[in-house]
Amino acid sequence: MPPLDASAWLTAGGIVLLLMMSAFFSGSETALTATSRARMHKLETDGDRAAAAVNRLIRDRERLIGAILLGNNLVNILASALATSLFIRLLGEGAVAIATIVMTTLVVIFAEVAPKTLAIARSDGFAMLVAPVMRWIVFVFAPVTRVVQLIVRGALRLVGVDVDKDSAVLSASEELRGAIDLHHVEGRVDREARDLIRGALDLDEIRIEEIMIHRKSIEMLDVTRPADEVIAAALKSRHTRLPLYRGDPDNIIGVLHAKDLLRALWDAEGKAEAIDLAAIARKPYFAPETTTLQEQLDAFKRKREHFALVVDEYGAIMGLVTLEDILEEIVGEIEDEYDSPVQGVRPQADGSVTVDGDVTIRDLNRAMDWSLPDEEAVTVAGLVIHEAQSIPDVGQTFSFHGMRFRILRKRRNQITAINILPIEGATPAPDYKDI
Structure with a gap:
């Protein structure tokens, strides 16, 4: 292998610089798409200029992603071309495969995985750090990204996809419900706080x-x-x-x-x-x-x-x-000195729950932390009748929505008591508030 001359060292330095730029673009993409708009909005309200720059960028995510991908592909392709040229000069025409393997390894490890891992772990700080630079990059690439956007949207329309109509599939309240449920599953929001927020969001949907x-x-x-x-x-x-x-x-x-x-x-x-x-x-x-x-x-x-x-x-x-x-x-339930708790939900030793028929599904879900649907019926008895498509008799058992329902008592055509057991197993019932 011939010794490296000044030109070769310059090419190698250019490759390293391009890999660093690729890492910058990759990390910026992950951080700016993963950062919380709610947290950025709060920081901007508190006077944080970096957060304000982030908010300006993510208001038009399509334009932002277009500029990042354009810049990232440019530097990756240029780095690969320089590496191929350098390896051919050093090792001959057979070095193309070696250059491909080396550049793929370097790009994947140092220009993709490492910066994106850092960006995920520190998305807010990373986003505020790169926002001032990305603002100018987006501005410079704006004419090209605009053309790319028009071409992409036109191509998608040819296959029946209208991006403008599908850009906001979920309402703000649905996004909040999903976020609060996710945080509850992850253990960052307790059950009482989840129920409080979800109850406030549901006011527009409950009659x-x-x-x-x-x-x-x-x-x-x-x-x-x-x-x-x-x-x-x-x-x-x-x-x-x-x-x-x-x-x-x-x-x-x-x-x-x-x-x-x-x-x-x-x-x-x-x-x-x-x-x-x-x-x-x-x-x-x-x-x-x-x-x-x-x-x-x-x-x-x-x-x-x-x-x-x-x-x-x-x-x-x-x-x-x-x-x-x-x-x-x-x-949740508000009781004063004159209220008498309704004994409507009674957990049993075998993990099942005995429920009065007139207990509402929403109250049962809140008491037991279940998720029985309440779109077609208001009470537990109504849910059983809706699913059974008939008025069941005492002793009949039905299985739906992951639960086993057994009719315990009935007065004329009214179901007055039901035993409910999660089908997954008779685990002890969680703590609950009698409703």
């Missing part, structure tokens, strides 16, 4: 009929009965707001508030018969059953109400929903 107290469970007062009986029933109730009806439960004439009743009793010096309950009742507020929780929450704030009667399309009373019901979808 009040899914969380309302059904009409059969509503405490109502008939104003046609003697005033002392109605007042006694109101004082015994654990609720502060009670619907008043006249004759027919669908004929709601008002809502009796405990404070208004106590004030009226004080003014009447305790004489119940002197109180006109209809006169002190507040005007009832009705809400359609199709109203979403977010819409109802906004309406409660706007109208300064805490209580709404839910009606169907024919105006019939379906149930009621309160501000507390909506808040509980976000923060």
Whole structure:
């Protein structure tokens, strides 16, 4: 092998420099695509100029990736050409294969794997470090990358792919749900925080009929009965707001508030018969059953109400929903000194769970950290009926969604108790809050 002259040393130095540039492009690509836009936005809000440069770059990811790939391919091809020339000069015409092997090894290790590994481990810091330089590279390559973008988009349209339409497949809320679920699986977000965030995101997708107290469970007062009986029933109730009806439960004439009743009793010096309950009742507020929780929450704030009667399309009373019901979808069960916990979910020693039929799927999922679907049914009993396509009998067993459902009790056509066992195995049930 002939000794290396100045020209050969210069070529070797050029190859090393090009490999370093390739490493820069590879690391920049990984860091700028892996960095969190949310964290960069927060840092930019706090006044970090490097984060602001990163945000400007990743706003147009297609243009950024085009410039990086263009630069990376240019330096890799040039480095390979120089290496081939150098090896042919030193070893003769048969050195092409050797040059290919050497350059492939160097590019893979030092220009691809090493910088990308570093960029993944320190994506935010790496991205802010390279952003000022990449900004100028993107600007210089802009005319070429624009032509490349037009050619690529045109070619994709020929095969029926419209990049513009498919660029935002997931909504922001879906991205947040996916991110929070991923962080929970990885152990970086605990279950309570996950449920809190997911509950807030779900307000726009849940209708009040899914969380309302059904009409059969509503405490109502008939104003046609003697005033002392109605007042006694109101004082015994654990609720502060009670619907008043006249004759027919669908004929709601008002809502009796405990404070208004106590004030009226004080003014009447305790004489119940002197109180006109209809006169002190507040005007009832009705809400359609199709109203979403977010819409109802906004309406409660706007109208300064805490209580709404839910009606169907024919105006019939379906149930009621309160501000507390909506808040509980976000923060979980809120109990005060007058609340009595509903014994609706009871884990068994064999790893199964006995559930009352009227427990909602959302509450069961939150209590047991399960993921049963709630798109087609609101309650657990409704889910079983939907999947079975019939009203099952006591003792029947069904398997779906990774669970085994056994009907324990039934009242007429209503399923009142179900035993649920994860099919994967009878592992002990996790800690839960009785709902």
